[in-house]
Amino acid sequence: MSEQREIPPPVDQVVEPVIRLDKASRWFGNIVAVSDVSFSIGPGIVGLLGPNGAGKSTILQMVAGFLKPSSGSVLVRGRSPWRNEELFRYTGLVPEREAIYPFLTGYEFVLLNARLHKLPNPKEATARAIRMVELEEAQHRATGGYSKGMKQRVKLATALVHDPPLLLLDEPFNGVDPAQRLHMMGILRDLAAAGGTIVFSSHILEEVERLADNVLVIVSGRLAASGDFHRIRRLMTDRPHTFVIRSNDNRRLAAALVEMQCVRGVELIDGGLSVRASDFGAFTLGVPLVARDTGVTLYEFVPADQSLESVFSYLVNR
Amino acid sequence: MNREILVLSLRQLLGRRRTFALIALALLPLLVALVFRTGNADTDPVDWTANALLNGLIVTTLLPLVTLVLSTTSLGMEIEDGTIVYLLSKPLSRARVITAKLAASWLPAAALVSLSAASSGAIALQGAEPTLFVAFVIAAAFGALAYSSVFLLLSLLTSRALVIGLIYVFIWEGIVTELFTGTRILSVRQYTLGVADLLTDTRKFEAHLDGAVALALMVIVTAGVVAFTIRRLNRFETRTVF
Numbered sequence: 001m002s003e004q005r006e007i008p009p010p011v012d013q014v015v016e017p018v019i020r021l022d023k024a025s026r027w028f029g030n031i032v033a034v035s036d037v038s039f040s041i042g043p044g045i046v047g048l049l050g051p052n053g054a055g056k057s058t059i060l061q062m063v064a065g066f067l068k069p070s071s072g073s074v075l076v077r078g079r080s081p082w083r084n085e086e087l088f089r090y091t092g093l094v095p096e097r098e099a100i101y102p103f104l105t106g107y108e109f110v111l112l113n114a115r116l117h118k119l120p121n122p123k124e125a126t127a128r129a130i131r132m133v134e135l136e137e138a139q140h141r142a143t144g145g146y147s148k149g150m151k152q153r154v155k156l157a158t159a160l161v162h163d164p165p166l167l168l169l170d171e172p173f174n175g176v177d178p179a180q181r182l183h184m185m186g187i188l189r190d191l192a193a194a195g196g197t198i199v200f201s202s203h204i205l206e207e208v209e210r211l212a213d214n215v216l217v218i219v220s221g222r223l224a225a226s227g228d229f230h231r232i233r234r235l236m237t238d239r240p241h242t243f244v245i246r247s248n249d250n251r252r253l254a255a256a257l258v259e260m261q262c263v264r265g266v267e268l269i270d271g272g273l274s275v276r277a278s279d280f281g282a283f284t285l286g287v288p289l290v291a292r293d294t295g296v297t298l299y300e301f302v303p304a305d306q307s308l309e310s311v312f313s314y315l316v317n318r
Numbered sequence: 319m320n321r322e323i324l325v326l327s328l329r330q331l332l333g334r335r336r337t338f339a340l341i342a343l344a345l346l347p348l349l350v351a352l353v354f355r356t357g358n359a360d361t362d363p364v365d366w367t368a369n370a371l372l373n374g375l376i377v378t379t380l381l382p383l384v385t386l387v388l389s390t391t392s393l394g395m396e397i398e399d400g401t402i403v404y405l406l407s408k409p410l411s412r413a414r415v416i417t418a419k420l421a422a423s424w425l426p427a428a429a430l431v432s433l434s435a436a437s438s439g440a441i442a443l444q445g446a447e448p449t450l451f452v453a454f455v456i457a458a459a460f461g462a463l464a465y466s467s468v469f470l471l472l473s474l475l476t477s478r479a480l481v482i483g484l485i486y487v488f489i490w491e492g493i494v495t496e497l498f499t500g501t502r503i504l505s506v507r508q509y510t511l512g513v514a515d516l517l518t519d520t521r522k523f524e525a526h527l528d529g530a531v532a533l534a535l536m537v538i539v540t541a542g543v544v545a546f547t548i549r550r551l552n553r554f555e556t557r558t559v560f
Contacts, residue, residue, distance in 0.1 A: 064407065066556040083552055085409050093407045097400035101326065103333050115322045116408040158404065 017042055018166055018197040019063055023072035026058050033058040035221040036072070041199060045192045047212030048201040049232075055221040056201035057096060060168050063199070064093055076166065089117070092159030096170035096201075098151055102144025106135055106154045109143055113158040129157040132187055148175030156184060160191075167191065169200040173207050185211050240264060241280050246272035246300035247291065256294045260286055272300065319417040323405060327392050327422030334391065337426075340384050344430045347375050347438035354442055364450065367442040368523035372454040376435045377510050381458055382487040384430055385465035389423040390480050394473030403556055412551040420463075420470055420544065428462040453517035460533075461510030464540045468506060471547040474554070502526050509536035 017040035026034040034055040048056040061067040062074045065081030065088075074081060081087050100109060110129050114122035130139050133153040138146065143154060152172060159167060167188070173181050188198050188211060202208050208215055208229065215232045217225040225232055247253050250273050254266045262279040277283035291298050331337055351371060354361070396402040405415055432455045439451025468486075473479035491507045502508040508525065512532020515525035525532065 061556065066403070066406070068555065085411065088407050088409045091407070093403065095400065095403050097403075099399040099401050100404075101330065101401060103329060104326075112322055112326060113404065113408075116320070116405070116410060118409070 020075045024069045025071045037223045043197045044213045045198045046214045047208035049208045050218035054218045092164035092167045094155050094159045094169040107139040110157045114161045117162040129161040133157045149180045166197045242304040243275045244304045248297045253296045256290045320414040323418035344434040351438040351441040364447045365522045381431050385427045386483040388427045389466045389469035390473040392423040393419050413548045416548045424466040428459040431458045449518045453514045457510050457514035464506045467540045467543040
């Protein structure tokens, strides 16, 4: 596994993109799933980050050629993937849905995919893919009896069996235990280090942070932010935060808190305070000191808007 | 046709409980034929075999039910489960996927219905009019192909293929085509009976459609439906399966 990662150029500065979306939109009846999304992706690992239902899967499906864009264009290696079966020679897919053929063993399932790809030596390719995902021990057991993590790994093996330069993974770490997750991440990093393009979707910030070089934040079908993870993280932490504080003397504490530079507003609420701060770090470190200096005892100090949805919502509306 | 998809689909179908129910259903005509041979000395065996057994029980009931269950399982279950993505994400023409799926539902259906027709016909006729059950065996195999293609298309178009297929078999073919003779040109059952009539010499059985017309319609409808199914799969969007 490669520990050193070479950071590829940000998604908006890719010269020769493997994937290019240009004002791509997709709607289903009256529901807009993806709206006017443009980006380019080159080799490396890109994470599609967003809450459930944001449009990440729809984007992946358009890139895979399983959905036709309602407007705009989607290109993979310069060609439209829609009704272009030949592109599957270069693309590996790991769908989000768990369903696989339960009566097939892991080996048979991967071999089936190798044969459908018309590989010159399907058995050798199957053995290699199974070795990569470390599923040798369970390869001759029916997949119907596999755990969720094993299913994810065998799905990854089917996507890797033809050694594709482009890998699309929809929520690949769902149900995978931490050790397996680390292993899968290692595989993906190695593939990226070898020049591959990996695009995966996730609604979990930490997964994207650990794996992706570049991040595309998708919210309500729109591209809310893009760039390297540190930039996205900064955008997320630099936003105004709201905290709820309860203490033995809320009025005295409020008077002291308004003196802090990072505090944008203080409001007395039922039995406590609602405080808006512009700097997450400075405020959380400063509040205990202020409380100590003013002789106030803190009972409760919690961020009020830390759900991922509120973070995404901020990115969209900023 | 793709061999891997054919083998996969056959394994998929043969491992299901509903397939065993179909085998049990296919044994029913044999039982009926045995009961007939032991108890109905006054009834003309050729007339009964042609009209009650082969037409009434095998072509009208067994053939459409077996093909409906196998065809809708073959493709419909893959779409419902989401496993279809593993077949469609390959550098493989959609025509090869459909022809493999069609073969996978047709072969066991034709084998099951033809064997049922042959064995029950042989029991009931006891050597009389051998062309009769041979004609029905061949016609059932052709009919199974036509039904399979129609039901395969249905399973691509709707998740309620089984219910719509039953409505087609029992309402359209069972009632509407009996009331309005012009609608018989849109009935696989009538094609099958027409082909059986074409292949047999007996005068105890007559189909509504002329044999040659029935055969031509069967070929045209089957080819047309398969072509349309391939076209639909080419434009198939996997919104819910990815």
